[in-house]
Structure formats: C-alpha cells, structure tokens
Amino acid sequence: MSEDNIFGLTDGRSSPWRRIRLIVQAVFLLYVILLGLQFHVFVLSLADASGMTAPRPPAVEAFLPISSLMSLVYLLKTGDVNPVHPAGLVMFSLFLVLSCLLGRGFCSWICPVGTIAEYAHKAGRRLFGGNLTPPRWLDYILRTPKHLILGFFLCFILPMPGDGLRAFIYSPYNMMADVKMYLFFADISGTAAAVIALLLLFSVLIKNFWCRYLCPYGALLCLFSYFSPVAVRREKTGCTSCGACTRACPNRIAVEEKEVVRSMECTVCFSCVDACPTPDTIGVGTAHSRRALSPTAYGIVLAAAVFLTSQIAAAFNCWHSSIPPGAYRNLYEGIKQMQHPDYYNGENPEAP
Numbered sequence: 252m253s254e255d256n257i258f259g260l261t262d263g264r265s266s267p268w269r270r271i272r273l274i275v276q277a278v279f280l281l282y283v284i285l286l287g288l289q290f291h292v293f294v295l296s297l298a299d300a301s302g303m304t305a306p307r308p309p310a311v312e313a314f315l316p317i318s319s320l321m322s323l324v325y326l327l328k329t330g331d332v333n334p335v336h337p338a339g340l341v342m343f344s345l346f347l348v349l350s351c352l353l354g355r356g357f358c359s360w361i362c363p364v365g366t367i368a369e370y371a372h373k374a375g376r377r378l379f380g381g382n383l384t385p386p387r388w389l390d391y392i393l394r395t396p397k398h399l400i401l402g403f404f405l406c407f408i409l410p411m412p413g414d415g416l417r418a419f420i421y422s423p424y425n426m427m428a429d430v431k432m433y434l435f436f437a438d439i440s441g442t443a444a445a446v447i448a449l450l451l452l453f454s455v456l457i458k459n460f461w462c463r464y465l466c467p468y469g470a471l472l473c474l475f476s477y478f479s480p481v482a483v484r485r486e487k488t489g490c491t492s493c494g495a496c497t498r499a500c501p502n503r504i505a506v507e508e509k510e511v512v513r514s515m516e517c518t519v520c521f522s523c524v525d526a527c528p529t530p531d532t533i534g535v536g537t538a539h540s541r542r543a544l545s546p547t548a549y550g551i552v553l554a555a556a557v558f559l560t561s562q563i564a565a566a567f568n569c570w571h572s573s574i575p576p577g578a579y580r581n582l583y584e585g586i587k588q589m590q591h592p593d594y595y596n597g598e599n600p601e602a603p
Contacts, residue, residue, distance in 0.1 A: 325417065355476040
C-alpha cells in the first residue's frame with residue numbers, strides 16, 4: 252500500500268473505501284459549517300433593534316455535551332424530557348446508542364473535531380515526512396487525562412438529585428449555553444486562541460492527539476463501544492502477518508495480533524481493512540454474521556441514523572427549544588451587560 256496523501260486517498264489509485272469515509276466526513280463537516288453560519292445569523296438577530304429574530308438551528312445543541320449528559324440523567328431519574336435543549340439530549344443519546352451498536356464510528360466518521368484532527372496529522376506527515384509516536388509507556392500515561400475529566404463530570408452529575416438537575420436545566424446559564432459557546436469563539440481571548448493553536452500543532456505532530464489523549468466525549472463513547480457486537484475481525488488462515496493492518500491503524504492497535512479487536516480505542520475507520528493485501532482476511536462485522544459489513548453500508552447507516560433521528564424527534568416535538576425568542580433576547584442582553592457594563596451604564600458610549 253502506498254502512503255496516504257493529505258486527502259486520505261492513496262497515491263495513484265484511490266481506494267473506494269476511503270473515498271466513502273471522506274465523503275461522509277465532508278458532508279458532516281459542511282453541515283456543521285452551515286449550522287454555524289445559521290447560528291451566527293441567529294445570535295446577530297438577538298441584538299437587532301427591529302425585534303425580528305432569525306430561526307435558531309436546534310442541531311447546534313449537539314455541541315453541548317455536558318448539558319446533554321445532565322439532561323439524560325434527568326430523564327432517567329424523572330422521566331421528563333428537557334424542553335430547554337431537547338435536540339442536545341436526542342443527539343447525545345443517539346451517539347451513545349450508536350456506540351453500543353456499531354462501535355465508535357462517530358469519532359472517525361461524523362465528529363468534525365475528529366475530522367480536523369485526522370487531516371491535521373496527515374498534513375503533518377506530508378510536511379515533516381512522518382508523525383511523532385510516543386513510546387508505549389508514555390502513550391498510556393497521556394491517555395489518562397480524558398478518563399479523569401470524564402470521571403470528574405460523572406462523579407459530579409450522576410449523584411445529583413432530580414431537583415438539582417432541573418434547577419440547572421432551567422437556569423439562565425444553561426439556557427444560554429449555546430450562545431455562550433458561540434461568543435467564546437466569536438470574541439476569543441488571546442489565551443484561548445493560543446491554547447487552541449497549541450492543540451492544533453500537537454495534532455499536526457501526533458496522530459489524533461486531541462481525540463486520543465484529551466477528549467472526554469470520546470472517553471465516554473469508549474465505555475459504550477465496549478459492548479458493541481460490531482468489531483474488526485481477522486481470519487488467521489488468510490493472514491500473512493505482514494503487519495500492514497497494524498501500521499495503518501491510527502490508534503496504534505496491534506490488529507495483526509488479534510482475532511477480534513475489542514479495544515475501546517478502535518474508531519471503526521476501516522483503515523486496517525483497507526490496508527490488508529489479502530482479500531477477506533480482515534473485516535468489520537459481528538460474530539454471528541458470515542458477511543463483513545462494508546464501509547459503504549456502515550457510513551450510510553451512521554448518516555441515516557443522524558438525519559432520520561432529527562426528523563423523528565421534530566415530529567414528536569422533542570427537537571425545538573421551548574425558550575421563546577423574547578426570553579432569548581432578554582438573556583442575551585444580560586450577557587452583553589455583563590461583558591460591557593460601562594456601555595450600558597452610559598459611561599462609555601463608544602464601547603463595542
């Protein structure tokens with residue numbers, strides 16, 4: 252197998268399997284960009300003197316994992332659906348279910364951060380001729396923070412009583428969590444920009460740096476994916492022990508040494524399957540299925556699950572937030588007053 256180029260395709264002869272994942276990644280990345288632009292228009296409209304508020308895209312709530320986790324715990328404890336950010340609850344629950352059923356495909360097929368991180372390290376390989384590979388002992392240590400961060404949130408959220416969760420869900424802070432997230436990036440501080448730049452640099456130098464070492468969302472999906480019946484499976488009889496599958500794995504899994512890959516680090520990217528020079532030796536599937544799951548089918552199932560779930564949730568009134576536009580305007584005005592008190596006190600009329 253020739254080296255990947257920066258777009259994840261093979262030089263000279265494009266792998267159709269890799270093209271499938273590239274297309275799915277591109278579709279979701281484009282969707283997120285359009286989502287961000289629509290939300291940008293919505294936030295700008297909150298300050299519009301005409302009083303007209305642009306439509307708010309509910310899917311932006313997928314970027315509120317902590318709020319969504321609290322909503323899910325609240326649902327399990329009380330049976331009530333969070334009406335403040337219902338789309339976040341729906342998407343968060345869907346990704347957990349998909350991880351249980353199909354493994355961590357969300358990370359390598361859907362997540363825009365995962366997509367950016369993947370092509371960052373591919374760009375690094377093109378620029379520097381390769382990526383840095385931490386030794387095994389250091390790799391294990393570096394994987395600890397994401398589990399510690401996840402553990403902190405679980406230990407804090409899971410024991411909370413229903414009343415406490417409800418108080419958070421209906422708090423002004425949670426109601427405006429999406430707008431606060433937008434303002435964080437729209438008016439980013441120098442420190443935050445430096446941290447993001449540093450993370451991007453590490454992602455260029457080391458494969459999947461953020462996803463592998465720091466992402467608590469990925470750590471949670473790791474736990475759920477452990478129960479998935481879908482896994483990478485290797486037929487010993489056809490294997491030549493060439494090691495191509497192990498070298499191709501972006502998560503440093505020794506595929507050639509396993510008949511069934513049960514590693515929680517596997518993101519079902521099909522890289523090992525594509526790299527194998529012997530047909531039908533490595534595949535993705537279940538123990539009870541004689542036929543391997545094709546990347547095309549896998550990508551279609553993931554994409555269809557996301558888009559169909561949103562439509563079904565909307566049909567059952569579990570998609571759009573119950574916060575009226577007027578309440579959003581008042582809460583947004585409160586945020587701006589906190590950010591620019593002199594302006595609103597009339598002391599500095601030229602403040603932004």
